[in-house]
Amino acid sequence: MEKMMNEEKVTVWERIKARIAPPVFADEEKNRVSALLNFLTIFYLVIMGISFASVFAFGGEDLPANLRGTVIRLTPYATMIILVQIMMRRGFVLGASKLFVAVYWLNITFEVVTGGGVFAPAFASYLIAVVIAGLLAGVRAALITGACSLFAAVFVAAIQDRLPAPLIPLNVTNEVVSAWVAxxxxxxxxxxxxxxxxxxxxxxxxxxxxLEMASQVLEQRVTDRTRALTLSAEVSSRLSTILDQDQLTREVVNQLQQAFDYYHVHIYLLDEARQNLVMTGGTGEAGQVMLARRHKIIAGRGLVGRAAETNQPVLVGDTTQDPGWLPNPLLPETKSELAVPISYGERVLGVLDVQQNAVGGLTPADVDLIQLVANQVAIALQNAWAFMKSQQRAEREALVVKLSQKIQQAATIEDVLKVAVSGLGQGLGAQHSSVELRSKAAGGKN
Structure with missing residues (x-):
């Protein structure tokens, strides 16, 4: 039974708290003002209750007069509290704040004029009105209230001698209550x-x-961007002198890993049939093992295949959440991966792939960096392939000249054929080459 009574008391108290709680809005500043306004109205209700109790307790023989004076003084506050609560709970928080300040200031002025002028207990409350205006409606409202209060104080002081007798009797009880309230x-x-x-x-x-954190992030981004541009320039400078494909890919992956501490970096190039992406460069022991195994990925599969197929970078911050990700047992710590196509114009040559051992370890900033490097790699690959083709052409031309000279020096047809067969086999890289001659019989065919 006692437990049920306690629960009922808690429920009643919770209901009361819910009733008197300030309304909640989406705007944080509006919530602050409404909470303060709600507190002030409830506070003044409590003050009013204590004022009436003080009058009844200490009114003595002047109880009727004191009670009448208290009612006159507090009626505007009660009316104002009701209106403010209604407006505030309907969303008009700023209007309710201005009403509170205006009524409070007017009531102070009324008490000053009818309560003894500058000697009235309420005269000092002008300063409180300025503070309330600033808390509820901002600096502008506080300045306006302060200016009005200053004007009212000067005006009341000027007509002090012509003010009417106090409407509320100035006795000890009223003065104590007014002073206590103030x-x-x-x-x-x-x-x-x-x-x-x-x-x-x-x-x-x-x-x-x-702001400091944002500044640090921005500074870090600028630093990373500067490093990316510097590295891109260094890669461009170094790659421009490398005309061997294998040396080129080794240089790129090693520089990237050393400069940005990536978990793993490797390069894939499309084969002649453009069906497979063949690994041509990789870092660390895992890279060496994959190169020895001639590791390759079918175009379109995994993040590398997707980047080659779409000619767009593919960034995955958490590889476990991407169904198309292909795990590699040689790289068990991979948590995030970025695959950037190596493109020359619209033609995809391969993919530059980097991996990190932390979820979210690769960001859009890494995409920009790797894209810059991939662009330089594409140009360097084109230069290497062009150099290789020109070198092959030069070797063929030199071989033709050498064969021509040997053929001219040959004394017999048999020597000419031997020189030709040997030279062509060498030039074509054939393991075996031969010439078959058929004689033509009289009146017959070959």
């Missing part, structure tokens, strides 16, 4: 203002930390 409000406003300053400083520190 001090309490001042303390609460000071607390709220200090908390707002602390929140602002916290946001500034957080923003500064984010």
């Amino acid at each position: 001090i309490t409000v001042a303390i609460v406003m000071l607390f709220l203002y200090v908390r707002r300053l602390d929140e602002t400083l916290s946001r500034l520190r957080a923003a500064n930390a984010e």
Whole structure:
């Protein structure tokens, strides 16, 4: 039974908290203002209740007059609280804030004019009004409220002698209640203002930390980009002097791994039938083993095959999440992979592939870097192949000249044929070459 009663009390308390909780909006600043506004209205309701209790407790013989004065002084606040709560819960937070500040300022002015002018207990509350305006509606509202308060103070001081008698009797009870309310409000406003300053400083520190982090990220990107451009220039400079394909691919993969600490780097080139991507260069022991095995990938398969087929870079931050990824038992630590086509114009020559041993270890910045290098490799490969073709042509021409000279020096037809067969076999790389002669009989055929 007692447990049920406790649960019922908790439920009632939760309902009360839900009823008096401030509304929640999508805008963070709107939520802050509504929470503060809700707190102020509830705070003033509590102050009003305590004021009435003080009057009943200490009113004595002047209870009717004191009670009448308290009602006059607090009725505008009660009306304002109801209107502010309605507006705030309907989403008009800024309008509710301005209404709160305006009614609060007007009520202070009314209490000052009808309560003794500059000697009224409410006179010091003008400063509180400025603080509330700043907390709820910003600096501009605080400046406007401050200017109005200054004008009102000067005006009241100027007509102090002509002000009517206090509407609310100035007795000890009223003065104590007014002073208590003013001090309490001042303390609460000071607390709220200090908390707002602390929140602002916290946001500034957080923003500064984010800015510093963004600056570091940007600086790192600039550094990486500079390194990429520098490496690309170095690769271009070195590759321009390399005319051997095997040496070229070794140089590229080794430079990339050493410069950017990739887990593995290798190069594939399309075969003459353009059906297979044959590995021609790879780093480390795994690369040597794959080269010895003449490792190859069918065009269109895996990330390498996809890059060659689409002529577009393929970046996978987590290889375990890509169904097309082909695991390699020689590279068990691969967690992310990037395959960039080596293209000369629209023609794909091969694929430059890099791998990292961390999920997310390769980023779009690596795509830019590898693309720059792949472009240089494509040019270098074209130069190497062109040099190889020109060298072969020169060797054939030299062979033709040499054969011509030997043939001219031959004394018999048999010697001419021997020179021709030997030279052609050597030029074509044939293991065996021969010439078959058939004699022509009289009146017969070959």
